[in-house]
Structures are given as C-alpha cells and as structure tokens.
Amino acid sequence: MQRILNALLQFRNPILYFFLLGLSIAFSFNQSPFHQYTIEKYGFYFSAKIYEIKDGLSHYFNLKKVNQQLLEENKQLKSRELTSPLIPLYPEALEKPKRFPFKVKKANVLKNSFNNQRNFLTLDMGSKQGIQPEMGVISKNGIVGVVHSVTPNYSNVISLLHQDLKINVRTNKSPAFGSLVWSGKDPTKFLIEDVVSNANISVGDTIVTGGMSSYFPLGIPVGKVTKLEKIQGSGYYSIEASLLNDLSQVYYVYILENIDFQELQSLKKKLPQ
Amino acid sequence: MKSFPLVSVVSFVVLVLAQVMVFNHLHVFKTINPIIYLLFFVFYRFESNQTILIALSFLLGFSIDLLSQSGGAHTIATLTIGFIRPFIIRYAFGNTMETPQSYFSDNRILNKLIYLVLLVLLHQLLYFTIVFYSIDALYHIVKNTLLTSIISLILMGITISFYPTKK
Numbered sequence: 239m240q241r242i243l244n245a246l247l248q249f250r251n252p253i254l255y256f257f258l259l260g261l262s263i264a265f266s267f268n269q270s271p272f273h274q275y276t277i278e279k280y281g282f283y284f285s286a287k288i289y290e291i292k293d294g295l296s297h298y299f300n301l302k303k304v305n306q307q308l309l310e311e312n313k314q315l316k317s318r319e320l321t322s323p324l325i326p327l328y329p330e331a332l333e334k335p336k337r338f339p340f341k342v343k344k345a346n347v348l349k350n351s352f353n354n355q356r357n358f359l360t361l362d363m364g365s366k367q368g369i370q371p372e373m374g375v376i377s378k379n380g381i382v383g384v385v386h387s388v389t390p391n392y393s394n395v396i397s398l399l400h401q402d403l404k405i406n407v408r409t410n411k412s413p414a415f416g417s418l419v420w421s422g423k424d425p426t427k428f429l430i431e432d433v434v435s436n437a438n439i440s441v442g443d444t445i446v447t448g449g450m451s452s453y454f455p456l457g458i459p460v461g462k463v464t465k466l467e468k469i470q471g472s473g474y475y476s477i478e479a480s481l482l483n484d485l486s487q488v489y490y491v492y493i494l495e496n497i498d499f500q501e502l503q504s505l506k507k508k509l510p511q
Numbered sequence: 512m513k514s515f516p517l518v519s520v521v522s523f524v525v526l527v528l529a530q531v532m533v534f535n536h537l538h539v540f541k542t543i544n545p546i547i548y549l550l551f552f553v554f555y556r557f558e559s560n561q562t563i564l565i566a567l568s569f570l571l572g573f574s575i576d577l578l579s580q581s582g583g584a585h586t587i588a589t590l591t592i593g594f595i596r597p598f599i600i601r602y603a604f605g606n607t608m609e610t611p612q613s614y615f616s617d618n619r620i621l622n623k624l625i626y627l628v629l630l631v632l633l634h635q636l637l638y639f640t641i642v643f644y645s646i647d648a649l650y651h652i653v654k655n656t657l658l659t660s661i662i663s664l665i666l667m668g669i670t671i672s673f674y675p676t677k678k
Contacts, residue, residue, distance in 0.1 A: 250562055251561050251562055251565060251594070252594075254562060254565050254566065255565050255590065255591075255593075255594040258565065258566070258569045258590055259587065259590060259591070262569070262572070262573070262583050262586040262587050262590060263583075263587065265583050265586070266582045266583025266584065266586070266587065266641075280577070281576075281577035281578060281580060282580065284577070284578060285531070285577070285578045285579070285580060288528075288531060288532060288578065289532075291532075292532050292536070296536075351535075351579070351580070351581075352542070353542050353543075353544060354581050354582070354584075354642060355582075355642055355643065355644075356582060358580050394580075422643070422648070423643070423648055423651050425542065486538065486541060
C-alpha cells in the first residue's frame with residue numbers, strides 16, 4: 239500500500255497531466271448536449287458582460303466608419319424603394335399579393351470570431367427583445383448565420399463560418415438548389431453541395447437563399463460562383479463560391495423572425511418518421 | 512514547498528483579461544490573433560511547484576476557451592505546454608549549468624529567446640493542429656503557426672521589456 243502511494247506521489251505530475259488532458263479532450267470532442275449547453279451558457283454570460291464594456295469603447299471609435307456604411311445602405315434602400323414592385327409604377331405586380339412571413343429586428347454585434355473552425359457571434363439582443371433560437375441573421379450584404387442560444391439580454395449566433403451549418407441556396411438563374419457549407423479553411427471560400435449536374439449554372443452567377451428553410455426567405459443574395467466542375471460519374475456539380483459579405487467586418491445585423499415558425503414546426507412533426 | 516507567489520495569481524488574471532478583451536480583437540493581417548497569455552509561463556518562477564503549474568495551465572486554457580467560446584483547443588495546448596515546461600527550460604537554459612530561479616534572474620539573451628520561441632511555437636503548433644484536425648489542412652496549420660508565433664513573439668518581447676529586471 240505504502241509503495242502504491244509512493245509511486246502515485248512520485249508520478250503525480252504525469253498522472254495529473256493525463257487526467258486533465260483526458261478531461262479536456264472529452265470536453266472538446268465528445269460534448270453531450272447538456273454539458274455543452276450549460277458550459278456555453280455560463281461562458282457566454284461572462285464573455286457577453288466583458289464584451290459589452292469593450293464594445294462601448296470600440297463603437298465610439300468606429301462611429302465614422304459606421305456612419306459611412308449607414309449612408310451607403312440608405313442609398314441602396316432608396317434605390318430599391320424606387321424600383322420596388324409595391325409602388326404603383328408596376329400596377330400588375332399588385333395583382334398577385336405575395337405573403338412575406340418575416341419580421342425584421344436590428345442588433346449590434348458585440349463579438350465576432352472568424353478564425354476558428356466553428357465560429358460564433360454575440361449580439362446585444364436576447365429573449366427579452368423577442369429573439370428565439372433558430373432565427374436567421376443577415377447583414378446589409380447577405381446572410382450571417384442562425385441564432386443558436388439566447389439569454390435574456392444576449393444571443394449567440396452560429397456564424398456562416400461554422401463547418402456544421404448548411405444553408406439552402408440556389409442561383410438567380412437556375413432553380414436547382416444545393417447546400418452552402420464552409421470548407422473550414424479560408425474564410426472567403428465556400429462549397430455548394432448536392433447540385434445536380436444538368437442544372438444551368440455558370441461561373442459568376444449570383445447565389446441567393448433558396449427559401450426552403452424556415453430561417454431565410456427566398457432571394458437574399460449570398461455570394462458568387464467562382465469555380466464549377468462536374469464530378470465524374472456522380473451526376474453532381476462541385477461548386478466553389480465566394481461570399482458577398484465580409485464576415486470579419488460585420489458590426490450590426492438584422493434578425494429575421496419567421497412568423498410561421500410554430501406552424502412549420504408543427505407541420506414537420508406530423509410527417510411520418 | 513515554496514509559498515505560492517502572488518505575482519502568479521495577478522499575472523494569471525491580467526493575462527486572461529488582456530487576451531480576451533484586447534488581443535483576440537487585433538486581427539493582424541485580418542486572420543491572425545496574437546497569443547499573449549503564454550507570458551504566464553514566463554512569470555511563473557522556474558523553481559515553483561510543477562504540480563500546481565499543471566493545474567494552473569489547465570485553468571488558464573480553460574478560461575480562455577470559455578471566454579472566447581472556442582472548442583477546447585486552448586486548454587489542450589496550454590495544459591501540454593505546462594506539462595513539458597521543465598523539458599523546455601532544460602533545453603533552453605542547458606542541463607549542466609545551474610538553471611536560473613526565474614526567467615528574469617537570468618542574463619543570457621540567446622537562452623531566453625530560445626525558451627520563448629520554443630514555448631510559443633510548440634503551443635501554436637498544437638493549437639492549430641487541434642483546431643484544424645485534418646491532414647488536408649497541413650498548409651494552413653503551418654502557415655498559421657508561423658505567422659501567429661512571429662507576431663506573438665514580438666508582442667511578448669515588448670511586454671517583457673516593460674517588466675523591471677532584478678540585477
């Protein structure tokens with residue numbers, strides 16, 4: 239017994255090291271949803287508090303830049319308003335009323351990461367302001383991500399730069415759809431999977447959201463096709479795309495609340511499993 | 512056992528806050544976040560308790576991971592550096608010479624530089640290996656390791672030069 243104790247004391251450093259190493263590996267590679275959620279919630283609470291202080295300072299220094307961006311955005315909105323089919327310049331557009339089941343909310347970005355393989359954003363709006371998980375998040379140039387978890391005053395968004403996030407997309411010309419995924423290496427390079435090879439797609443086409451998920455409506459511009467290849471013998475395209483949005487320069491975002499979310503969910507539950 | 516020095520606790524807290532609040536937002540060349548919290552292994556005296564260091568390095572990596580919401584790569588990399596620090600010290604400051612009591616009680620610049628470079632390079636290599644975790648990303652691992660290490664070393668060198676050395 240004495241010998242065992244002596245041996246344990248003598249090798250206490252390696253034992254401690256391998257114990258803690260096992261613990262951290264278990265945490266990072268094999269997180270159970272419960273642990274993941276609880277740890278994330280506490281870490282998220284503290285980091286949001288810290289980032290709020292930092293954000294107060296940095297927003298002040300960014301004011302000039304943000305003003306420029308706002309002006310630019312206003313300009314674009316103005317031009318869109320003028321050409322909008324809702325204005326009776328195009329009276330025939332009003333004949334078919336189209337339902338748009340989304341409400342738009344504005345939020346500031348407190349923290350934005352883009353150099354991990356799984357990136358998240360922190361926003362300064364939470365469940366008190368009506369933010370719920372699984373809402374889509376866009377910025378002025380395209381989509382940013384999907385809300386992952388919320389606390390009363392903050393919310394956590396899965397960035398588009400997250401390996402496990404897939405977004406339903408199509409091009410502006412062809413109705414064939416696929417899923418947009420990040421390859422995990424270069425923050426500007428994205429892949430589009432599952433597009434059948436008889437679709438009419440060419441390099442330079444604009445990629446827009448497909449509208450087949452409850453996160454985003456149809457037609458929000460996402461990126462451009464940069465490389466197109468047919469995979470031999472599979473019947474699918476291999477497509478590379480670049481984003482219109484620079485995800486490192488996102489300071490404020492718009493959150494899309496799907497009014498029909500509950501309805502869609504209940505419909506999904508009725509499907510035979 | 513030597514009494515636990517206050518400077519370790521203070522440097523721990525200050526370094527974590529500095530890393531999370533300032534250095535995680537520098538984005539040098541758009542994608543590089545310099546690492547400053549490794550200075551903890553400089554401020555922690557060479558002669559102090561190794562078991563406590565391993566526990567502390569785990570805590571250090573864990574706090575960084577928690578506050579920057581990364582998956583656990585900081586924890587594994589920092590814990591490993593804490594464990595192999597005696598070997599790094601022995602390699603950098605020599606086996607036959609008497610090893611100094613702390614980083615600041617030594618005057619040999621080359622040895623100190625080797626110590627810092629080994630610390631940062633090994634840490635970054637481990638970190639990015641865990642982050643990318645695939646052989647396809649070898650180029651990205653090496654590129655990120657080298658670039659981040661160089662920038663971090665410059666910043667750490669500047670920080671150390673502000674610290675008063677006892678002669």
